[in-house]
Amino acid sequence: MNGLQVRGLKKHFILGGGFLGGKTSRVRAVENMSFDVPEGASVGLVGESGCGKSTVSRAVLRLVEPDEGTVTFNGTDVRAASPAQMRKLRQKMQFIFQDPYSSLNTRRTIRQTLEEPLKVHRMGSPAERRERVEAILPEVGLPQEALDRYPHEFSGGQRQRIGIARALVLEPELVVADEPVSALDVSVQAQILRLLDDLRQRRTLSFLFVSHDLGVIRHFCDVTCVMYLGHLIEYGPTEEILDDPAHPYTMLLRESSPVPDPTSRIANAKMTGEIPSPANPPTGCPFHTRCPRATPECKEVMPKMKEIAPGRQVACHLY
Amino acid sequence: MTAMPAPPPARKQSALLATLNRNRLSWVGIGMLAVIFAVAIFAPLLSPHDPLQQNILHRLEPPSAEFWLGTDSYGRDVLSRLFHGARISLTIGFLAVLVAMIVGSTLGVLAGYIGGIFDQVVMGIVDVMLSFPTLLLGLMVAAMLGASLENLIIAIAITETAPFVRVARAPTIAMKRQDFVEAGRALGFSPGRIMGVHILPNILSDIVVVASLWMASAIRTEASLSFIGLGVSPPTPTWGGMIREGFENILSAWWLVVFPSLAILLTVLALNILGDALRDAIDPKLRGEE
Amino acid sequence: MTPVLDIKGLTTEFRVKNGWHAAVRGIDLSVNANETLAVVGESGSGKSVTALSTLRLLPQTGARISRGEVGFGGRDLTKLSEREMSRIRGNDIAMIFQEPMTSLNPTMTVGDQIAEGLLIHRGMSRTEAAKEARRLLDEVRVPDPARRVNDYPHQFSGGMRQRAMIAIALACRPKLLLADEPTTALDVTVQAQVLSLLDDLKRDRGMAIVFITHNLGVVAQIADRVAVMYAGEIVETATCDTLFADPVHPYTEALLKAMPRVDRKAESLEPIPGSVPSISARPAGCVYAPRCNYVQPSCAAHPSLVPVGGNHEARCPVRADKGEAA
Numbered sequence: 035m036n037g038l039q040v041r042g043l044k045k046h047f048i049l050g051g052g053f054l055g056g057k058t059s060r061v062r063a064v065e066n067m068s069f070d071v072p073e074g075a076s077v078g079l080v081g082e083s084g085c086g087k088s089t090v091s092r093a094v095l096r097l098v099e100p101d102e103g104t105v106t107f108n109g110t111d112v113r114a115a116s117p118a119q120m121r122k123l124r125q126k127m128q129f130i131f132q133d134p135y136s137s138l139n140t141r142r143t144i145r146q147t148l149e150e151p152l153k154v155h156r157m158g159s160p161a162e163r164r165e166r167v168e169a170i171l172p173e174v175g176l177p178q179e180a181l182d183r184y185p186h187e188f189s190g191g192q193r194q195r196i197g198i199a200r201a202l203v204l205e206p207e208l209v210v211a212d213e214p215v216s217a218l219d220v221s222v223q224a225q226i227l228r229l230l231d232d233l234r235q236r237r238t239l240s241f242l243f244v245s246h247d248l249g250v251i252r253h254f255c256d257v258t259c260v261m262y263l264g265h266l267i268e269y270g271p272t273e274e275i276l277d278d279p280a281h282p283y284t285m286l287l288r289e290s291s292p293v294p295d296p297t298s299r300i301a302n303a304k305m306t307g308e309i310p311s312p313a314n315p316p317t318g319c320p321f322h323t324r325c326p327r328a329t330p331e332c333k334e335v336m337p338k339m340k341e342i343a344p345g346r347q348v349a350c351h352l353y
Numbered sequence: 354m355t356a357m358p359a360p361p362p363a364r365k366q367s368a369l370l371a372t373l374n375r376n377r378l379s380w381v382g383i384g385m386l387a388v389i390f391a392v393a394i395f396a397p398l399l400s401p402h403d404p405l406q407q408n409i410l411h412r413l414e415p416p417s418a419e420f421w422l423g424t425d426s427y428g429r430d431v432l433s434r435l436f437h438g439a440r441i442s443l444t445i446g447f448l449a450v451l452v453a454m455i456v457g458s459t460l461g462v463l464a465g466y467i468g469g470i471f472d473q474v475v476m477g478i479v480d481v482m483l484s485f486p487t488l489l490l491g492l493m494v495a496a497m498l499g500a501s502l503e504n505l506i507i508a509i510a511i512t513e514t515a516p517f518v519r520v521a522r523a524p525t526i527a528m529k530r531q532d533f534v535e536a537g538r539a540l541g542f543s544p545g546r547i548m549g550v551h552i553l554p555n556i557l558s559d560i561v562v563v564a565s566l567w568m569a570s571a572i573r574t575e576a577s578l579s580f581i582g583l584g585v586s587p588p589t590p591t592w593g594g595m596i597r598e599g600f601e602n603i604l605s606a607w608w609l610v611v612f613p614s615l616a617i618l619l620t621v622l623a624l625n626i627l628g629d630a631l632r633d634a635i636d637p638k639l640r641g642e643e
Numbered sequence: 644m645t646p647v648l649d650i651k652g653l654t655t656e657f658r659v660k661n662g663w664h665a666a667v668r669g670i671d672l673s674v675n676a677n678e679t680l681a682v683v684g685e686s687g688s689g690k691s692v693t694a695l696s697t698l699r700l701l702p703q704t705g706a707r708i709s710r711g712e713v714g715f716g717g718r719d720l721t722k723l724s725e726r727e728m729s730r731i732r733g734n735d736i737a738m739i740f741q742e743p744m745t746s747l748n749p750t751m752t753v754g755d756q757i758a759e760g761l762l763i764h765r766g767m768s769r770t771e772a773a774k775e776a777r778r779l780l781d782e783v784r785v786p787d788p789a790r791r792v793n794d795y796p797h798q799f800s801g802g803m804r805q806r807a808m809i810a811i812a813l814a815c816r817p818k819l820l821l822a823d824e825p826t827t828a829l830d831v832t833v834q835a836q837v838l839s840l841l842d843d844l845k846r847d848r849g850m851a852i853v854f855i856t857h858n859l860g861v862v863a864q865i866a867d868r869v870a871v872m873y874a875g876e877i878v879e880t881a882t883c884d885t886l887f888a889d890p891v892h893p894y895t896e897a898l899l900k901a902m903p904r905v906d907r908k909a910e911s912l913e914p915i916p917g918s919v920p921s922i923s924a925r926p927a928g929c930v931y932a933p934r935c936n937y938v939q940p941s942c943a944a945h946p947s948l949v950p951v952g953g954n955h956e957a958r959c960p961v962r963a964d965k966g967e968a969a
Contacts, residue, residue: 137536150550154542221898223901224914291905294902
C-alpha cells in the first residue's frame with residue numbers, strides 16, 4: 035500500500051533529571067495519533083501551541099523517535115527500518131522548516147546546499163548533479179545567479195524557496211512541512227503557498243502540512259486533522275470541518291480565527307480559558323476544562339474517534 | 354524593526370580585514386606577533402653570538418655595545434639566547450595548543466552532539482581536570498613523563514584539552530537545535546558529516562579565539578615548568594629556563610630576568626590582543642550589519 | 644473633538660552605509676479618545692518605527708526624526724527633553740509589545756511590576772499600589788488576582804503574560820496605548836480573548852489605541868479606523884468598514900486577496916509579485932508601482948494622499964480618479 039499510514043503514534047518527552055537525578059516531568063506531546071496521507075493527498079495538522087503537531091511531523095520522519103505506534107511508508111515500516119533502509123526512505127520523505135533563517139547553513143553557498151544531498155546519496159555524476167541543481171532553481175522561482183551566493187544575501191521568502199528546493203532535489207514523494215509560511219509576510223506567504231501548490235500538482239507530491247492558521251490549512255489541505263493536547267480530536271475533509279465543525283474545540287478554533295471582514299467579528303471570546311500544559315494534562319477528554327458543553331463523563335473518559343459522516347471522524351461524547 | 358536589505362556579496366576575507374581595520378589595536382597585536390615569529394624563524398641569522406658559546410671572560414656583563422642585553426653567568430649572550438628561546442617557546446606553545454585544540458574540540462563536538470551518557474562522562478572528566486590548577490596538572494604530567502621537549506608539549510596539551518572540550522561543546526549544543534542540522538538528518542546525512550561539515554565550521558571561530566588565548570597560557574606554563582626545572586633540559590635556551598637561571602643573580606644582574614620576562618609578557622599580550630580581534634572579526638553578530 | 648495623538652508629516656530616517664534613508668516618510672496620523680486606529684503593513688512598512696518615533700524610543704545613534712511633529716496633549720513630543728519625555732512614557736502614553744516574556748522582568752513578581760509605575764509616576768504608597776495592582780489584574784481578567792499578583796512571569800501562561808503586560812501599561816491610566824503586534828505570539832483562541840479585552844478597555848476607559856499589526860484579520864476584529872502602510876508611507880486610510888468593503892489603493896486590495904481566508908474557498912488567493920523595497924532602494928515615484936497591476940505612466944511622479952470620499956484617503960491617482968468618476 036502506497037502513501038503514509040500512521041497508527042497509534044505516541045511520544046512523551048522526559049524533561050529535567052540528569053546525572054544526579056533531580057525532578058523530572060513527562061510532557062505528553064503525542065498520544066495515540068492515527069491518520070493516513072494517501073498518495074498525492076495533502077493532509078493538514080492543525081492546532082495551537084503544545085498540541086503536538088510539530089512532534090507528529092518529526093516523528094513521522096524519525097527526526098524524533100516515537101515511543102509507540104507504527105509509521106508505514108509505501109509498505110515499509112519506518113520505525114523498524116535499518117540505517118541503510120532509512121537512508122533510502124529519506125530520499126522519498128522530505129521536510130520543509132518554518133524558520134527560513136535557521137534552516138540554512140549560513141556558511142554554505144546555495145549550490146553547496148543543494149548539491150550536498152545528491153552527493154551524500156551518490157545520485158548521478160558530478161555533471162548530472164550540477165544539471166539537476168540548476169534545473170530546480172527556476173522550478174522554485176529563483177534565478178541561476180542565486181547558486182553561488184550565501185543565504186544571508188536572500189530575503190525570508192527567497193530563503194524559504196531555497197529550503198523547498200533542498201527538500202525537492204532528491205525527488206521525494208512525501209513532503210512534511212512544518213509551518214512553512216508562518217514566518218513570512220502575507221504577500222510572500224501567498225507566493226510560497228502558490229509555489230507549493232504548483233509543485234504538488236506538477237510532481238504529484240503528497241503533503242503532511244502543519245499549521246496553526248486555519249486559513250492556510252483551508253487553502254492547502256484536502257483533509258485536516260485537528261489536534262488538542264496530543265490527541266487527534268477531529269478528522270475529515272477540510273472544507274467540511276471548517277464550514278461545519280463538529281468538535282467543540284474545532285468550533286472554538288474556527289470562531290477565533292480572525293476573518294478580514296468587520297461585519298463578522300468574533301462574538302464572544304470572554305469565557306474560554308487557556309490550553310493546559312501538556313506536562314499536566316486533564317483527565318478524560320483533554321478539552322473538558324474549556325468546553326462549554328462538558329458533562330461529568332467528559333472528566334472521566336477520553337472519547338474514542340467515531341465516524342459521524344462518510345470520511346468524518348470526531349472524538350467527542352456528544353456524538 | 355525594519356528588515357534591512359541583504360548586504361551586497363562580499364568575500365569573507367575582505368569582511369575579516371574590514372573588521373580588523375576598524376580596530377587599530379588588533380594590528381598592533383598582529384604586528385608584534387609577526388615580529389616575534391620572524392625572530393624565532395630567523396634566530397640563527399639575527400643572533401649576534403652563538404647562544405651556547407660560554408665565555409668565562411664575559412660573565413654577568415651588563416648590556417653593552419657588544420652584548421646588547423648583557424651576558425649570563427656562563428658568559429653567554431642574552432640577546433642570542435632570547436632569540437633562540439623564542440623558537441622553543443613558540444614551538445611548544447603552538448604544538449601544545451594544536452594538540453589540545455584537535456583532541457579537545459573533537460571530544461567537545463562529540464559530547465555536544467551525541468549527548469546522554471557519553472556527554473556526562475566526558476564532562477565529568479573535564480570538570481575534574483579543570484578543578485586542578487593548570488600548573489599543578491602540568492607539573493604532575495611532566496614529572497611523570499620526564500623532562501623533554503615532547504613530554505613538555507604533551508603535558509601542556511593535556512592541561513589545555515579540557516577548556517577546548519567546553520568551548521566546542523556549548524556551541525555544538527546550540528547548533529544542534531538549528532533547523533539546518535535537523536535538515537541534514539532529514540536528508541540522510543551521516544552524523545560524521547553533520548558534525549564535520551555543518552557544525553564544526555560554524556563553531557570554529559569560537560575555538561580559534563580560545564586557541565590564541567590558550568597559546569598565551571601555554572607559553573606561560575612552559576616558562577613556569579622550565580623555571581621549576583621540569584622543562585627542556587639545559588643548555589637549550591627557553592625563556593622560562595633563562596628566568597630560572599637568572600633568578601640566582603637577580604640582585605646583581607637584573608637583565609637576566611627582565612628581558613626574558615618582557616619577551617613572555619609581550620608575546621602573551623600580543624596573543625591576547627589577537628584573540629580578542631579575531632573574536633570581533635569572526636563573530637557574524639558584530640560583522641556586516643550596519 | 645481634538646485628537647489625543649496628532650502626528651503630522653513625521654519622517655524618521657535611519658543611517659544605512661553612510662547615508663540617511665527614510666524608514667517612514669511624511670506620516671500623518673491622528674487618534675481620538677475611545678478610538679482604535681489600526682496601523683497595518685508588512686515587515687519593512689515602517690509601522691513599528693512610527694510607534695517608536697512617537698515615544699522617542701529609537702536607537703540613540705543611526706536613527707533620527709528629521710521632520711514633522713508628534714502632537715500630544717497640546718505639546719510636540721519631538722521637541723521635549725529626554726526628561727520630560729520619560730515623564731510621559733508609561734504614564735500618559737503606554738506601550739505593549741509582541742513578546743510578553745522578554746518585556747517582563749523574570750526576577751520580579753507580576754504585582755510588583757504593575758505597582759512599579761504607580762510608585763514612580765503616581766507617588767502611591769506601597770499598600771495602595773499593591774491594592775491597585777490586584778484590581779488591575781482583575782480588570783484584565785486574570786483569574787484569582789489576589790493569588791496571581793504574587794506570581795513570577797514564568798508561572799504565567801503566554802496569554803496571562805500579555806494580560807499582565809496590559810495591566811502594567813494601564814496602571815497609570817494612559818490616554819494613549821501603543822500596541823505593537825500584541826497578539827502575534829499568541830494562539831488564536833487566546834488572541835481572540837486579548838482582542839476582546841483591549842476593545843472593552845478602550846470603551847471603559849475612553850482610551851485611544853494605536854494597534855500595529857500585519858494581520859488584516861485582526862484589524863477587522865478590533866479597528867475603528869485603519870491606516871495601511873507600505874514602504875514607509877501611508878497608502879490608504881479609512882474607517883474599518885469602508886476599508887474592507889471598498890479598498891481603493893491597489894496594495895490594500897492585493898493584501899486582501901493574498902490573505903488565505905478561513906471563510907472562503909481556496910481559489911481566491913492571489914500573491915503579490917516581488918517584495919517590499921529596502922529602505923535604501925525605494926522607487927522615486929509611487930513606491931508600490933513596481934508591484935502594481937494598475938500601473939500607469941503617471942505613477943512615475945510621487946503621488947500624495949488624496950480624499951476619495953468621506954474620511955477615506957488613498958495615495959493612488961489612478962484609482963482615486965476612477966473612484967470619483969464612479
